[in-house]
Amino acid sequence: MRALVCEAYGPIENLKIRELPEPEPKEGEVLIRVGAAGVSFAAMLGVEGKHQNKPALPYVPGNELAGHVVKLGPGVKGLTAGQRVATGVSQGAFAEYAVATAANVFMIPETMPYAQATNFPTLYPTAYGALKWKANLQPGEVLLVHGAGGGSGLTAVEVGKAMGATVIASAGGADKLKAAHEHGADHLIDYRSQDLRARVLQLTDGRGADVVYDPVGGSAFDTSLRCIAPEGRMIPMGFASGTIPQIPANILLVKNVTVIGFYYGYYSGWGGKGIPSPREKEALARRRAMVVAAQKELIGWFTEDKLRATIAGTFDLADWVQGFELIQQRKVVGKAVLVP
Numbered sequence: 322m323r324a325l326v327c328e329a330y331g332p333i334e335n336l337k338i339r340e341l342p343e344p345e346p347k348e349g350e351v352l353i354r355v356g357a358a359g360v361s362f363a364a365m366l367g368v369e370g371k372h373q374n375k376p377a378l379p380y381v382p383g384n385e386l387a388g389h390v391v392k393l394g395p396g397v398k399g400l401t402a403g404q405r406v407a408t409g410v411s412q413g414a415f416a417e418y419a420v421a422t423a424a425n426v427f428m429i430p431e432t433m434p435y436a437q438a439t440n441f442p443t444l445y446p447t448a449y450g451a452l453k454w455k456a457n458l459q460p461g462e463v464l465l466v467h468g469a470g471g472g473s474g475l476t477a478v479e480v481g482k483a484m485g486a487t488v489i490a491s492a493g494g495a496d497k498l499k500a501a502h503e504h505g506a507d508h509l510i511d512y513r514s515q516d517l518r519a520r521v522l523q524l525t526d527g528r529g530a531d532v533v534y535d536p537v538g539g540s541a542f543d544t545s546l547r548c549i550a551p552e553g554r555m556i557p558m559g560f561a562s563g564t565i566p567q568i569p570a571n572i573l574l575v576k577n578v579t580v581i582g583f584y585y586g587y588y589s590g591w592g593g594k595g596i597p598s599p600r601e602k603e604a605l606a607r608r609r610a611m612v613v614a615a616q617k618e619l620i621g622w623f624t625e626d627k628l629r630a631t632i633a634g635t636f637d638l639a640d641w642v643q644g645f646e647l648i649q650q651r652k653v654v655g656k657a658v659l660v661p
Contacts, residue, residue, distance in 0.1 A: 330370030346394030356435030359385030383414025409442035460485030470497020631655030
């Protein structure tokens with residue numbers, strides 16, 4: 322099969338197209354013919370050796386895929402060959418075939434193109450889990466979303482609106498703000514030309530945002546601490562700015578602010594160390610049940626046109642550099658995908 326391989330950590334341009342053996346699903350796994358694979362900031366960090374999870378080299382990058390089931394591994398039930406599915410994987414999506422843990426595979430509607438489906442393994446459930454499970458976002462609360470024109474930010478805008486929040490979208494440039502507005506944002510802030518803190522306080526009558534969803538970090542996070550409401554919740558979802566914030570505890574104290582860590586892979590069982598204990602197996606089963614329920618609601622929102630799953634561009638596997646450049650140059654509006 323054709324695959325995109327990382328043989329040494331470094332620039333995206335150093336990846337290689339290789340012919341590899343088709344993988345064989347082990348117990349509890351399925352083999353999927355990949356129809357589309359999502360390009361992500363996390364995948365880029367992994368290739369560069371900057372992600373907290375470092376797979377053994379060489380490896381096939383890619384964490385989000387959609388396609389159809391080809392083969393079931395031993396013990397797999399509830400899935401059949403030919404079903405249209407999507408899933409998240411810790412690696413391996415940038416190839417013609419990929420294996421995935423069957424428990425993390427979910428069916429997608431016939432009306433959902435594979436490219437759009439790549440938004441659902443991680444982006445949408447990450448926003449859903451962070452906002453619903455962890456931040457307990459309530460209808461009528463104010464949600465501030467940074468990086469609102471990118472894949473992560475747009476999904477948070479849509480999920481926040483579906484949950485009944487008033488959404489303030491912060492992004493750089495008219496095109497990204499236009500996209501955020503089209504996806505449901507109630508208010509728009511161009512951080513390049515407007516005072517973010519002043520504008521948020523103006524829009525909230527001086528109170529501030531109840532929840533901040535921040536895939537950017539850096540100065541965006543620092544400013545958010547100064548325009549968050551009392552008892553507000555901040556969710557650092559990534560560091561696209563390249564700067565990991567250092568949190569001043571005094572501000573958290575005087576404003577009763579909660580900073581929430583959320584890693585969606587924990588709920589899907591990615592990155593486990595060693596053989597899990599019986600207690601951890603039970604806990605993981607409960608977390609995966611939460612994921613199943615979330616996916617069901619998210620797919621329902623898609624069929625109700627509450628989620629648009631915007632695609633920024635579709636590229637052949639051999640044109641991977643073009644897909645990643647959209648992220649590197651901050652030109653992406655929605656999600657870029659590779660087609661093996």
